[in-house]
Amino acid sequence: MATGSGAAAAAADAEEKESGSRMITLTSNEGKAFVVTEASARQSATIRSMVDDGGCVDKGFPLPNVDSKTLARVIQYCDEHGNKEAHTVDERAALAKFDKDFIAELDADKAFLYDVTMAANYLHIQGLFALTTQCIADTIKGKTPEEIRTAFGIEYDLTAQDEEEIKEEDTHA
Amino acid sequence: MAPPSRANGGDYPVVAVSNDGVLMVDLLHEVLLCLPARPLCRLHAVCRPWRALLSGDPVFAAAHAARHPAPHLAVAVRGRLNSYGRELVDVYVVDASSGDIVKRACAGRCDRPAEVSTHGGVALLVDNNQLLRVLDPVTLARIASTGEYKVMHITKDGELKHGEQQACSVLTLACDSVNGGRLALWREVRPSQPYTVSTSRRFAVVVGGVAYFVLLYEYRLWRRDWIAAFDLEAEQWRPDLVGGPPETTMTPGTSPSPLPS
Incomplete structure (x- = not known):
């Protein structure tokens, strides 16, 4: 594939700029294949570095940590951000609206939201990761410590001394 | 993987x-x-x-x-009487961008608002026993960072008797853990400055570890405000004065006058 000539490299560059001429296959841990544009796949820093290192583009990328349902949703985000331009104010507003609707839908199903967060972390998709962690943080904001323990399955391990200190801290706050 | x-x-x-x-x-x-x-x-x-x-x-x-870069916080202090008629001081932290009161804490018995200063995100209170307290406005807890804070004490210019020189001393406030509960001592600055500096908040500022004071009295004849600089790290007055702008009380419209001969 690598001819090494400048003309070929320039052609490859031009091809990349067209964003989408090269297709990449991502495979979920259930063996289901998803074919996406390279521009979409490049939203993931993990895949981007593998592609740039001349990795197995043709063979596709198996993702043993991501199931099909999660991967489909992650790709939905990457398609929107990878395949669409964000130069004008209108284009950026459209993307922001997409993000808002995207996260609102995820927020309704917490377990799925966590799956997508973990996938975004694993695939290094910065925008998606920021979106999901902020969403979880916003949920924490309005909760009491007890509600947080329930929401995150954290066991209560505070000692009597801790409780005393917390009471002390609270009276000062 | x-x-x-x-x-x-x-x-x-x-x-x-x-x-x-x-x-x-x-x-x-x-x-x-x-x-x-x-x-x-x-x-x-x-x-x-x-x-x-x-x-x-x-x-x-x-x-x-x-x-999260530190928000712009302002610290306000208000005295009140508790049910026993004893005066207590409340510290309010106000978010300068929204005007919301972020936090309120009772600092106990302290001196009046004039003795509060904020610098570098830290609130400094002087209480009735002349003890200093350093508070972090964000948590309103006592500072427990590794940094040091230095406090300057200068005799108020208004309280100087005729012919008396202004005394200046410095105290290092280390965090509790570093200081280990030892009593911090004031160190007198030698040599003291040969001019009188104004201690009024309007004429003093601290930037990058150097405290600058506008000189109001000594150099007025020169038709210029001069600024004295104190290096807080070295705990020394800098030998040279900084030339300020032409004197601020000059009548508008006049051009800068030559030095009086």
């Missing part, structure tokens, strides 16, 4: 693997980093690993500070 660690500083020590609920620990840290200091404060009461993370983990603290 182990998940790669995040490039943006997500490599936290694992606080407790058994207590991380449904999200992996480092993901939870990322989530907590999204929260501003105020809601974060309440999370001390969730569980022990969170307590340790939020109050003592320097990596987390640094990452959080980088993510």
Whole structure:
């Protein structure tokens, strides 16, 4: 594939700029294949570095940590951000609206939201990761410590001394 | 295949693997980093690993500070009488951008508002026993950082008797753990400055570890405001004065006058 000539490299560059001429296959841990544009796949820093290192583009990328349902949703985000331009104010507003609707839908199903967060972390998709962690943080904001323990399955391990200190801290706050 | 660690500083020590609920620990840290200091404060009461993370983990603290630059806070102080008729002082922290009162704390018995100063995000109170307290306005807790704070004390220019020289001394406020509870001592600055500086807040400012004072009395003849500089680290007055703008009380419209012969 690598001819090494400048003309070929320039052609490859031009091809990349067209964003989408090269297709990449991502495979979920259930063996289901998803074919996406390279521009979409490049939203993931993990895949981007593998592609740039001349990795197995043709063979596709198996993702043993991501199931099909999660991967489909992650790709939905990457398609929107990878395949669409964000130069004008209108284009950026459209993307922001997409993000808002995207996260609102995820927020309704917490377990799925966590799956997508973990996938975004694993695939290094910065925008998606920021979106999901902020969403979880916003949920924490309005909760009491007890509600947080329930929401995150954290066991209560505070000692009597801790409780005393917390009471002390609270009276000062 | 182990998940790669995040490039943006997500490599936290694992606080407790058994207590991380449904999200992996480092993901939870990322989530907590999204929260501003105020809601974060309440999370001390969730569980022990969170307590340790939020109050003592320097990596987390640094990452959080980088993510949330300090808000513009103003500190206000108000005296009130408690039910026994004893005067107490309340410290209010006000978010300067919104005007909201972020926090209120009773500082106990303190001197009046004139003795409060804020610098570098720190509130300084002088209480009735002339003891100093340094508070972090964000948590309103006593400062326990590794940094030092220096306090300058200069005889008030208005209280000088004729022919008396202004005395200047410096005190280092180390954090409790560093100081180990030892009594901090005032150190007198020698040689003292040969001119009288104004201690009024309007004529003094601290920038980058140097305190600058406008000289109001000695150099007025020169039709210029001169500024004396004190190096807080070296605890020395700088030998040279900084030339200020032409004297501020000059009548508008006149051109700068030559030095009187």
